[in-house]
Amino acid sequence: MSDELTLYEAMYIVDVTLEEDEQQETITAVESAIAEAAGQLESTLLFGRRRLAYEIDGRAEGLYMISYFRGTGSTVQHLYREFGVLEAIVRGTVVAANPDALYREPTPVSETPAPAEEVTEQPAPQPAATEPATSEPAAETVAQESAAPAEEATQTPAADDEAQAEESTETEPTEPAQ
Structure with a gap:
């Protein structure tokens, strides 16, 4: 077997009826579960509060989260068990991530340098009345x-x-x- 860890993407939905500190505790619990199972957390991204496609256990909205981590099959199994144990997790899944297609936070416009504008001078039009008839x-x-x-x-x-x-x-x- 190879010692190389696979890159995974865990997407999970946190219950929005909880207080903010309880939601944060749930996110921390997921990150801890990854570390407990010998996984290496790369990043956790908040996708925000969104309407669910259909109600799950009477919930119509959820707080969408994505965590990228490196781990093994046992890391993934442990994380699925954690999704089942944590009542604050509405739904969760884990897939092998494509490193080239990782979601990256958009760079704010103020941080991106503006491209230099090319200024081309155009000759001013000459009035027709001052020119001779020829x-x-x-x-x-x-x-x-x-x-x-x-x-x-x-x-x-x-x-x-x-x-x-x-x-x-x-x-x-x-x-x-x-």
Whole structure:
């Protein structure tokens, strides 16, 4: 047998009708049960008070908890026995956890660094009244050029592929099949 301990996830629901200190005692009892059975507690997370999908023993809500721990099969068996003994536990289960899919507490927005914003300067538009009459066609060209990127941005990739296919068939002569 291997000496390596398996990572487990214990999800259990604590009775919300209990006082806060009694709920905390129940959570501590679960953590102690893991340690008593030679398990190594990684973390315990509070998922909060939530409505149950269906009533269990007349309870419609529960305090959802998740504990990650490393242990053996006997650690899991001991924890299931503890779930049955503790009256404050409405329901509980233990599964082997995927280390890559562990739940992590979300980082508060204030702690995450904001990405640096790129500032691009755009030239200020020139008033058309100050330009000579000969440059009006150039202004129309600029307006057409600025409208073209907007049209391209609205096309889907499939539309781009169709447009390229049409261009290639229009420019290349086709040879009859022999």
